[in-house]
Amino acid sequence: MLKERDLKLxxxxxxxxxxxxxxxxxxxxxxxxxxxHDIIARCNEEGVPVNAQVVYLALLFHDAGYRDDHExxxxxxxxxxxxxxxxxxxxxxxxxRSVIDMVMAAIESTHRDASFSSxxxxxxxxxxxxxxxxxxxxxxxxxxxxxQEHHLLTGESIAWNEWVAQSSAVVRxxxxxxxxxxxxxxxxxxxxxxxxxIRANVERLxxxxx
Numbered sequence: 768m769l770k771e772r773d774l775k776l777x778x779x780x781x782x783x784x785x786x787x788x789x790x791x792x793x794x795x796x797x798x799x800x801x802x803x804h805d806i807i808a809r810c811n812e813e814g815v816p817v818n819a820q821v822v823y824l825a826l827l828f829h830d831a832g833y834r835d836d837h838e839x840x841x842x843x844x845x846x847x848x849x850x851x852x853x854x855x856x857x858x859x860x861x862x863x864r865s866v867i868d869m870v871m872a873a874i875e876s877t878h879r880d881a882s883f884s885s886x887x888x889x890x891x892x893x894x895x896x897x898x899x900x901x902x903x904x905x906x907x908x909x910x911x912x913x914x915q916e917h918h919l920l921t922g923e924s925i926a927w928n929e930w931v932a933q934s935s936a937v938v939r940x941x942x943x944x945x946x947x948x949x950x951x952x953x954x955x956x957x958x959x960x961x962x963x964x965i966r967a968n969v970e971r972l973x974x975x976x977x
Contacts, residue, residue, distance in 0.1 A: 872888060
């Protein structure tokens with residue numbers, strides 16, 4: 768269960784993350800786990816059944832090996848590569864095959880264009896996107912970290928104003944998606960509280976130019 772974190776496993780998984788990356792490092796994992804704790808609590812309060820173990824394990828691995836060249840290694844996406852890393856280590860730990868399959872599917876559901884049908888996949892995707900709905904200062908800080916990371920990985924320098932425009936377009940893509948988990952994420956015809964917080968952040972970011 769999510770509340771029963773395996774610190775020995777986490778120590779091994781942390782080695783799969785590059786601490787030099789400004790954003791996709793193991794602190795991001797800890798942030799998503801904290802978000803998942805709240806997501807699962809909301810689901811429990813509203814009678815939405817969710818496998819917390821699958822959510823926990825998927826989030827541990829969801830960006831594992833992020834700095835590796837997944838294409839050179841023969842994988843179609845970073846998410847698929849992370850899922851295979853999870854499969855290898857969880858198999859070593861004796862995790863049931865059915866659980867591993869659910870974990871891998873949840874990891875792959877974090878791809879930008881992926882589908883997400885199970886509650887666990889939606890919970891993992893929501894936790895991964897939780898920073899978009901954080902308080903504005905944290906949201907802006909993450910936006911700058913991602914710009915720094917882009918420069919580190921590609922060598923390309925992008926002006927802040929241009930990065931804001933690109934980031935805003937990406938965030939608006941996620942605003943068009945519904946995560947039918949709890950009422951915080953989905954409220955029928957009205958925009959959910961989750962989406963309202965994201966929209967407020969992206970609108971403020973568009974005004975926050977150098």
